[in-house]
Amino acid sequence: MDLQLKGKAALVTGATRGIGRAIAERLAQEGCDVALCARSPEAVQSAADAIAAAHGVRTFAAAVDVADGAALRAWTDAAAAALGGADIVISNVSAGGGGRTGEDQWRRNFEIDLLGPYHLIDAAVPHLERRGGGAIVMISSTAALETFSAPQPYNVVKAGVINYAKNLSQALAAKGVRVNCVSPGPIWTEDGGWAYLKKNMPDFYERTLASIPGGRMGGPEDVAAATAFLASPIAGYVTGANLVIDGGFTKRVQF
Numbered sequence: 570m571d572l573q574l575k576g577k578a579a580l581v582t583g584a585t586r587g588i589g590r591a592i593a594e595r596l597a598q599e600g601c602d603v604a605l606c607a608r609s610p611e612a613v614q615s616a617a618d619a620i621a622a623a624h625g626v627r628t629f630a631a632a633v634d635v636a637d638g639a640a641l642r643a644w645t646d647a648a649a650a651a652l653g654g655a656d657i658v659i660s661n662v663s664a665g666g667g668g669r670t671g672e673d674q675w676r677r678n679f680e681i682d683l684l685g686p687y688h689l690i691d692a693a694v695p696h697l698e699r700r701g702g703g704a705i706v707m708i709s710s711t712a713a714l715e716t717f718s719a720p721q722p723y724n725v726v727k728a729g730v731i732n733y734a735k736n737l738s739q740a741l742a743a744k745g746v747r748v749n750c751v752s753p754g755p756i757w758t759e760d761g762g763w764a765y766l767k768k769n770m771p772d773f774y775e776r777t778l779a780s781i782p783g784g785r786m787g788g789p790e791d792v793a794a795a796t797a798f799l800a801s802p803i804a805g806y807v808t809g810a811n812l813v814i815d816g817g818f819t820k821r822v823q824f
């Protein structure tokens with residue numbers, strides 16, 4: 570299926586590895602020019618160079634910590650300027666979960682998982698409007714949907730992400746901007762969270778794996794495909810949705 574993404578300009582946060590990298594790669598494969606960020610300047614440049622070489626698209630690379638709202642806004646403006654505008658925004662960075670619960674972790678999850686997207690999207694919307702509209706996809710988690718791994722701030726802020734996306738979708742629809750969420754279940758990424766858990770908490774890892782009816786963890790490319798679809802004009806009538814990509818991991822009925 571042609572997703573009609575050729576020539577679009579996409580901004581992806583946290584795109585040097587894992588799910589964000591897979592999303593940037595998929596969008597570039599579909600013909601988007603892509604702006605990437607992460608905290609490591611070397612990793613951002615190397616990811617951008619690799620994506621440009623593999624897919625023949627323009628890239629913009631600059632390091633930014635999404636916890637720094639002013640810097641994230643400046644990155645958004647610089648990315649749109651470098652790519653000649655912005656059509657797609659993917660909010661991907663998280664401060665993570667892993668059962669961490671102290672006050673510092675609550676603050677980090679709030680600043681990175683919620684204030685980050687707030688600054689990113691607030692800065693990006695005028696650029697989308699100048700193109701006559703666009704698409705925003707926010708990465709949440711199935712941890713927002715069912716109890717998972719003790720009470721932890723990660724689950725709470727990820728629920729906030731879904732709520733924010735839905736409310737934004739209502740507010741931005743008249744501007745031609747669609748806002749959707751993707752909620753991945755357990756996703757195996759190289760050197761990522763599940764690789765760590767497999768080594769350090771093998772029982773928890775095996776229990777989790779056994780509860781996935783599909784019999785495997787997802788790959789970042791599974792999330793990237795769903796994200797590219799929601800970001801594309803093919804999904805032009807989809808807004809305010811939360812697309813769960815979990816191989817059947819969650820057990821609730823989705824009405």
Ligand SMILES: NC(=O)c1ccc[n+]([C@@H]2O[C@H](COP(=O)([O-])OP(=O)(O)OC[C@H]3O[C@@H](n4cnc5c(N)ncnc54)[C@H](OP(=O)(O)O)[C@@H]3O)[C@@H](O)[C@H]2O)c1
Nearest residue numbers: 583584585586587588607608609634635661663710755756
């Ligand atoms: N993996 C899963 O099983 C899973 C499941 C459900 C939801 N998710 C969600 O999917 C998203 C991506 O997860 P992932 O597992 O792919 O993560 P990951 O492998 O840890 O990759 C995170 C990316 O974000 C960058 N990053 C981290 N903190 C940043 C910050 N403060 N500012 C800017 N960039 C930052 C990292 O580069 P630097 O370290 O260089 O900054 C890296 O490029 C997150 O929202 C996560 O909650 C993941």
